[in-house]
Every structure is written in structure tokens, then in C-alpha cells.
Amino acid sequence: MAADYLQSLPSHAAFPATSGDQTERLFHQPWTDEGLGAGALDAVRDVFEHSRPPSPCFFGYVFGSGEPVAAIGDLLASVVNQNVTAWRSAPAAVAIEKTVVGWLAEAVGASGFSGSLCGGGSAANLMALAMAREARAPANQRGAPAGVVYASEEVHMSIPKSVALLGLGTANLRLVATDERFRMIPQQLERVMEEDRHAGKLAIAVVASAGTVTTGSIDPLPEITEIGRRHGAWLHVDGAYGALAALAMTEKFAGLRLADSLSLDPHKWLYQPVDVGCLLYRDGTAARAAFSHTGEYARVLNEDPVEGFAFFEESAELSRRFRALKLWLSLRYHGRAAFRAAIANDLKHAQLLAERVRQTPQLELMAPVELSAVCFRYRREGKSEAELDGLNRAILKRVVQRGRVFISNALLRGRFALRACIVNHRTTAADVEKVVEEVLQSATETAWSANTALHQPSA
Numbered sequence: 451m452a453a454d455y456l457q458s459l460p461s462h463a464a465f466p467a468t469s470g471d472q473t474e475r476l477f478h479q480p481w482t483d484e485g486l487g488a489g490a491l492d493a494v495r496d497v498f499e500h501s502r503p504p505s506p507c508f509f510g511y512v513f514g515s516g517e518p519v520a521a522i523g524d525l526l527a528s529v530v531n532q533n534v535t536a537w538r539s540a541p542a543a544v545a546i547e548k549t550v551v552g553w554l555a556e557a558v559g560a561s562g563f564s565g566s567l568c569g570g571g572s573a574a575n576l577m578a579l580a581m582a583r584e585a586r587a588p589a590n591q592r593g594a595p596a597g598v599v600y601a602s603e604e605v606h607m608s609i610p611k612s613v614a615l616l617g618l619g620t621a622n623l624r625l626v627a628t629d630e631r632f633r634m635i636p637q638q639l640e641r642v643m644e645e646d647r648h649a650g651k652l653a654i655a656v657v658a659s660a661g662t663v664t665t666g667s668i669d670p671l672p673e674i675t676e677i678g679r680r681h682g683a684w685l686h687v688d689g690a691y692g693a694l695a696a697l698a699m700t701e702k703f704a705g706l707r708l709a710d711s712l713s714l715d716p717h718k719w720l721y722q723p724v725d726v727g728c729l730l731y732r733d734g735t736a737a738r739a740a741f742s743h744t745g746e747y748a749r750v751l752n753e754d755p756v757e758g759f760a761f762f763e764e765s766a767e768l769s770r771r772f773r774a775l776k777l778w779l780s781l782r783y784h785g786r787a788a789f790r791a792a793i794a795n796d797l798k799h800a801q802l803l804a805e806r807v808r809q810t811p812q813l814e815l816m817a818p819v820e821l822s823a824v825c826f827r828y829r830r831e832g833k834s835e836a837e838l839d840g841l842n843r844a845i846l847k848r849v850v851q852r853g854r855v856f857i858s859n860a861l862l863r864g865r866f867a868l869r870a871c872i873v874n875h876r877t878t879a880a881d882v883e884k885v886v887e888e889v890l891q892s893a894t895e896t897a898w899s900a901n902t903a904l905h906q907p908s909a
């Protein structure tokens with residue numbers, strides 16, 4: 451089934467012909483008393499049919515394409531069913547996770563960092579800020595004291611969410627202005643940190659983005675680190691979208707190793723099936739200070755540095771999936787050069803799309819293309835900004851309905867943009883060419899239906 455499905459991918463619409471009614475009807479079924487046996491698998495065909503496929507033409511959000519060797523790793527991980535709490539529960543799995551975490555650290559220029567795999571960038575960011583908080587404003591025993599976290603106005607929503615969950619209060623998250631390339635402005639960071647220092651506020655952490663979610667901008671890491679350090683703050687880099695592109699363009703990511711902690715997301719730009727994120731940190735003792743709460747029943751009695759190791763002392767989870775197996779299989783099967791080449795292709799494809807947008811008079815680029823996210827919009831003379839927002843919203847809806855490509859949306863300085871983000875090892879240049887064709891065609895159809903609607907008598 452899996453092989454047939456993967457082979458048929460190019461013939462699937464980028465979004466399935468489905469509806470809420472259909473998925474309710476198909477899947478909202480009672481759990482039967484009698485088992486169906488192998489017949490239970492029959493309905494998996496419906497699951498495939500009503501799923502958004504990992505299509506070569508999927509360019510939405512920031513979401514990897516799920517390469518199949520890793521999928522076999524996920525299956526085998528479930529078969530061997532290791533609980534990767536500690537070496538004593540999962541000897542090989544712990545060794546493999548530490549190995550792949552080391553490979554990822556080295557790949558982004560942060561050799562010597564340790565860390566763990568987790569559910570994704572959001573989980574990694576939450577753990578990073580928990581570590582920062584415990585390091586700068588210890589809260590585990592007495593509850594959370596007040597303190598401030600700094601990030602740019604382009605930061606991913608998982609940062610405000612983490613600040614809220616940690617009890618710091620989103621009012622204590624300062625969103626620093628960005629420049630024309632959507633990068634945090636260091637002088638603005640300096641200014642707000644200085645203001646807060648005068649007001650007697652404690653700086654807990656500065657979060658820099660290495661690939662902002664909307665445009666892929668990379669904050670100026672060395673300058674931000676210098677300012678953050680001078681004010682005593684923890685330096686976290688959210689590299690969930692971009693940092694793994696360091697494999698193909700090291701020069702853009704100088705400074706990642708300056709961080710105290712760094713989030714990566716192999717289920718984005720390392721093409722792994724969900725879920726696998728990664729948190730790296732410079733100092734394991736900071737992780738243990740935040741996460742070590744061992745109950746007596748779980749205490750590790752082994753003094754050996756390998757056999758006595760427990761991930762639950764350094765991360766938020768106790769029971770943990772064997773996520774490392776898919777990564778380990780996939781990275782070894784394909785080799786480093788294949789990943790480097792696939793990332794380089796995505797970067798090239800994004801530039802190709804940007805070029806096509808520039809060559810098309812009806813379209814305009816809304817942001818520089820730093821990595822693989824291309825933000826643009828359809829424009830028409832004489833329309834107000836609000837009308838252009840509405841028109842592009844309608845175009846996006848139509849593009850998705852037509853199903854030849856899947857793109858998503860973004861808000862840039864308050865304006866609605868179409869957004870294609872290419873982190874897809876299946877994509878070819880011909881797939882990228884379809885994006886502009888589809889937007890133009892959808893714009894025509896949108897205008898046509900708006901005109902006919904205008905001339906129809908109201909119901």
C-alpha cells in the first residue's frame with residue numbers, strides 16, 4: 451500500500467477532494483465489539499484519499515516532505531517499541547539518539563552541543579525557554595519571578611506560547627522591530643533592553659530566529675548575542691525552519707554556535723516524517739537544572755556515564771518515542787551529500803520562483819527571498835490595499851481548490867501575501883513553474899466569478 455501510494459503521488463491533487471461532511475461520515479464510526487481483522491486496513495485507502503498528500507507541489511507552511519526510508523524507520527521503531535527514557539530501558543536507542551543529535555549539532559556548526567529529540571520546534575522552544583528561565587530566574591521551587599524575554603516581531607508563535615505557558619506573561623515578551631529584510635534591528639534590541647534595565651527588570655532570554663517563519667529572514671546572530679550577553683540574558687536561537695540549511699550554505703549561519711540553546715526541526719528541512727524536532731544546548735547542567743525531578747521509582751542506580759544516562763533528566767518528557775531510528779536510517783542511507791544537494795535544490799527553486807514573480811507584471815514580491823520562502827501577491831491597478839488583500843485571499847482559496855499546487859498565506863507589515871515555502875525533496879523545477887501559472891489562472895477565475903456574481907440577480 452505504501453509503495454503504491456508513494457508511486458502515485460505525482461498524480462494526486464495537492465489538496466484532496468474532500469469536505470468536513472465526508473470525513474465525518476467516513477471516519478466518525480463507532481468502535482465495534484467484533485474485531486475486523488485485516489479488514490481494518492481496507493479503510494486506510496480512504497485515509498490516503500482524504501489526506502493532503504506529500505505532493506511534489508506542496509509548498510505550504512514550513513513542512514517537510516517525509517522521505518520514505520525514514521518512514522520505514524518509524525515503522526521499525528514502533529515494532530521494537532523502545533521507551534527512550536534512559537539507557538537502562540533502551541540501550542541502543544539512547545546511543546543512537548545521542549549520535550544523531552551530535553551529527554545535527556555538527557551539521558549546523560555547533561559541535562560539542564548536546565541535546566535531545568522531541569516532537570517539533572514548538573516543544574524545543576518551550577524546553578529552551580524553561581532552561582533559560584531556570585538559569586536566569588530560578589522558578590522550579592518558589593514559582594516564577596518576573597522577567598523579560600526579547601524576540602523580533604517576526605518570531606514564531608511558539609515563543610509567545612512558551613512565555614505564556616511558563617507563567618512569564620506575554621506582556622513580558624518584548625517584540626523588537628525588524629529592518630526592511632525582516633531581521634531584528636540590533637540597535638532596537640539594545641534600546642529596549644537598556645530601558646528595561648533602567649526600570650529594574652530582569653532580562654531572561656533573547657530569542658533570535660535563524661529563518662523566520664514568514665520570510666526566512668536570519669536575525670544578525672553575532673550582534674544580538676553580544677547585546678544579549680552584555681545584559682546577562684540567555685541566548686536562544688529558533689532555527690526550526692532555517693538552521694538545517696547550514697548544511698548547504700554555512701556562510702549565512704555563522705554564529706549559531708554562540709547560542710546557549712538552539713532549536714532545529716528535522717521534520718522540516720531534513721525531509722523527515724513528523725514528528726521529530728531537536729533541542730541542542732551548550733551546557734547539559736542547565737538542562738538538568740530545569741528538568742531533573744526524578745522520583746524514587748525511576749532513580750538511576752548505575753554510576754557508569756553511559757549506562758547511567760537518562761534523557762528524562764534533561765528533557766520535559768519521560769516516555770519518549772524512538773525518533774532517532776528514522777533519522778539514523780535516513781541520514782546513513784542517503785548520506786550527507788544527498789541532503790546538502792536537496793537543500794541546495796530547494797534554495798535554487800525558491801530563487802527560480804522569485805525570478806518568475808519578478809518577470810510577471812501582475813505579481814510583486816513582498817519580501818527578499820533569504821532561504822526558501824517566497825512571499826508575493828497579485829496586484830491590479832486602482833485597487834486599494836484592503837481590496838488587494840481581499841483579492842489575494844480569494845486567489846489563494848481558488849489555487850488550493852484547483853489542486854495543482856498547494857501554497858499558503860502570510861501577513862507582512864499588515865498586508866496579505868501568498869506564500870510558497872519549498873522544503874520538498876520531491877519538487878522539480880517544472881513543479882515550481884506551476885505556481886505562477888496557477889496564481890494567474892486563479893486570478894482570472896476569481897475575477898470572472900466576481901463579475902458573474904455581480905450580474906446575477908440576488909437569490
Ligand SMILES: Cc1ncc(COP(=O)(O)O)c(C=O)c1O
Nearest residue numbers: 512570571572606662663690691
Ligand atoms: C521558525 C519556527 N519556529 C518554530 C516552529 C514550530 O515548529 P513545529 O511545528 O515543529 O512545532 C516553526 C514551524 O513552522 C517555525 O517556522
